Amino acid sequence: MHSLVLHCSDPCWRPARASDVPDVLARLGLAGAARPDAPALYAAGEAFLSLVTFLGCAPQISLTEADAREGQPVCRVRLHCFDTTTLLASAPPPAPRCPSCRAGVCVPPEAPFDGEIGCSGCGEEHLLHRLDWRRGAGFGRCFVEVENVYPHEAVPAEVLLERLAELSAVRWDYFYLSR
Ligand SMILES: [Zn+2]
Incomplete structure (x- = not known):
């Protein structure tokens, strides 16, 4: 399965209330009704296609089971x-890369997200969550x-990232999961 994931660039941020993020998504129209069998799962909302931009000539997407x-x-x-x-x-x-020199960085399996990793290319130290994860991974609590x-x-519209950033006072970013 493939997906687009939005997250706060502060890896420790979480909303003050559990309803904060769903409220923003509902207000914008990204998310519609929650599924009764899965409270954290929502149908695509009425503004979904203006909040997620699809590149390419013929994206294959369906927003409802009926479609x-x-x-x-x-x-x-x-x-x-x-x-x-x-x-x-x-x-x-x-495989993450050094954000300064682009060299590949070896990450020890149990490294903490806020641990410093030395780059063998340029010698700079970077926090694990600040490495360039090439939009294939991301850290967060929400x-x-x-x-x-x-x-x-699929790319998130700027307004979607901005409205989420108003909750956290820190910008939001995105990556993709394939698994
Ligand atoms: Zn480097």
């Missing part, structure tokens, strides 16, 4: 909240996942 051709997955919005800072990564995970869109084909 979906046989075997075609439906775009949905799913919230993920964690008690601690968590790394969501594609499988296999991307993630908004748009399910069933292809990596690099």
Whole structure:
């Protein structure tokens, strides 16, 4: 499955109230009704297509079960909240690069998100969560996942990232999961 994931660039940020992020998504029209069987899973809302831009000539997307051709997955919005800072990564995970010199950086398996990693290319130290994860992984405690869109084909509109940033007072960014 492929998805687009939005997250706050402060990896420790979480909303003051559990309803804060769903309220913003509902107000903007990214998310519609929650599914009764899965409270953190929402149907695409009425403004979905103006908040997620699809690149490419003929993106294959369906927003409702009724629209979906046989075997075609439906775009949905799913919230993920964690008690601690968590790394969501594609499988296999991307090999991160140094943001200064672009050299590949070896990350020890149990490295903490706020640990410093030395780059063997330029010698600079960078926090693990500040490495360039090549839009294939991201850290956070609160993630908004748009399910069933292809990596690099779907891009969040600036207004969507801005409205979310108003909650956190820190900018939001995005990455893609393939697993
Ligand atoms: Zn470097």
